[in-house]
Amino acid sequence: MKMQKAWLYEEYGPKEVLKLGDFPVPTPRHDQLLVQVQAVALNPIDFKRRQGPIFPSDFPVVPGCDMAGVVVGKGDSVTKFSIGDEVYGNIQDFNAKGNLKRLGTLAEYIVVEETLVALKPTNLSFEDAASLPLAVQTAIEGFITAGFKDGQSVFIVGGAGGVGTLAVQLAKHFYGASQVVATTSTPKVEFVKSLGADRVIDYTKIKYEEINEKYDFLYDTIGDCKNSFVVAKDEAPIVDITWPPSHPRAVYSSLTVCGESLEKLRPYLESGTLKVVIDPTGPYRFTDVIEAFRYLETGRARGKVVISHFPSKDLPSHVQFQSNSKIIPDIVPQKAAVY
Numbered sequence: 001m002k003m004q005k006a007w008l009y010e011e012y013g014p015k016e017v018l019k020l021g022d023f024p025v026p027t028p029r030h031d032q033l034l035v036q037v038q039a040v041a042l043n044p045i046d047f048k049r050r051q052g053p054i055f056p057s058d059f060p061v062v063p064g065c066d067m068a069g070v071v072v073g074k075g076d077s078v079t080k081f082s083i084g085d086e087v088y089g090n091i092q093d094f095n096a097k098g099n100l101k102r103l104g105t106l107a108e109y110i111v112v113e114e115t116l117v118a119l120k121p122t123n124l125s126f127e128d129a130a131s132l133p134l135a136v137q138t139a140i141e142g143f144i145t146a147g148f149k150d151g152q153s154v155f156i157v158g159g160a161g162g163v164g165t166l167a168v169q170l171a172k173h174f175y176g177a178s179q180v181v182a183t184t185s186t187p188k189v190e191f192v193k194s195l196g197a198d199r200v201i202d203y204t205k206i207k208y209e210e211i212n213e214k215y216d217f218l219y220d221t222i223g224d225c226k227n228s229f230v231v232a233k234d235e236a237p238i239v240d241i242t243w244p245p246s247h248p249r250a251v252y253s254s255l256t257v258c259g260e261s262l263e264k265l266r267p268y269l270e271s272g273t274l275k276v277v278i279d280p281t282g283p284y285r286f287t288d289v290i291e292a293f294r295y296l297e298t299g300r301a302r303g304k305v306v307i308s309h310f311p312s313k314d315l316p317s318h319v320q321f322q323s324n325s326k327i328i329p330d331i332v333p334q335k336a337a338v339y
Contacts, residue, residue, distance in 0.1 A: 006107035034073030064105030089117030277303030
């Protein structure tokens with residue numbers, strides 16, 4: 001059985017439980033693609049899943065939902081993609097029955113259903129494309145949950161984060177909002193304005209109670225609706241993408257994972273109307289995944305934290321491997337390392 005390098009964990013805990021080890025290269029089912037991963041984006045769900053059993057899964061687990069890469073194999077019923085196609089998507093369908101995939105995207109090769117991915121826009125790098133799927137699907141779902149209509153106003157809490165940066169742009173260019181207001185901290189005010197926000201609230205200087213205008217839709221991307229609800233009109237929808245929502249009026253918005261939603265955005269991406277935002281500390285190297293998680297878990301990222309694929313043959317000599325034959329049952333010998 002062919003093996004590959006992957007980041008994995010065998011127990012719940014902090015980022016230090018992650019190990020760089022061997023994992024079998026998977027074989028695609030009839031409806032799946034085998035993709036050689038070129039870039040990955042990290043999301044809060046990746047470390048929350050690692051910290052505790054919020055989704056049932058067997059160990060070992062390879063974290064990661066978002067990826068961009070090249071199709072190198074496919075099942076016999078796949079019709080939309082060919083070998084050599086450059087694709088991107090979120091490979092974890094959170095609404096599917098059963099456990100999540102044990103093999104996430106922090107690996108050299110992954111398998112994914114063809115319905116979950118889309119062709120990579122031609123003007124985007126692999127890093128750009130990898131940064132989009134889960135965040136943009138989450139952002140879209142919030143507007144759908146709210147029943148948002150063209151010409152309405154929206155107040156976005158957390159305009160500089162992975163979802164917030166996309167929500168601001170979608171509100172302005174995709175959903176036709178009449179007014180887009182977003183919050184952020186002082187150093188990011190001009191950045192959020194550059195995304196298309198009509199007004200940016202510096203939350204370090206202005207409290208929600210000091211905002212006189214009320215809005216048709218309150219979109220809270222950071223879970224602060226217990227405080228932010230005061231800016232919503234009396235009957236306005238309040239959407240929170242964190243669970244559980246901290247205000248009784250708020251509705252939790254999850255996401256629908258599908259390649260079709262990404263395809264609809266293709267003209268906006270290829271025209272440059274919708275811009276990718278990657279945190280300037282990255283892209284991180286494949287060997288620096290623990291450091292990337294450390295930064296993501298501070299909550300200070302601007303846009304998405306991205307990992308560039310780094311082939312195992314090029315791993316630096318200072319990464320040491322130690323024997324650990326229990327990582328993949330029934331496949332010996334195996335090796336793993338803490339990096």
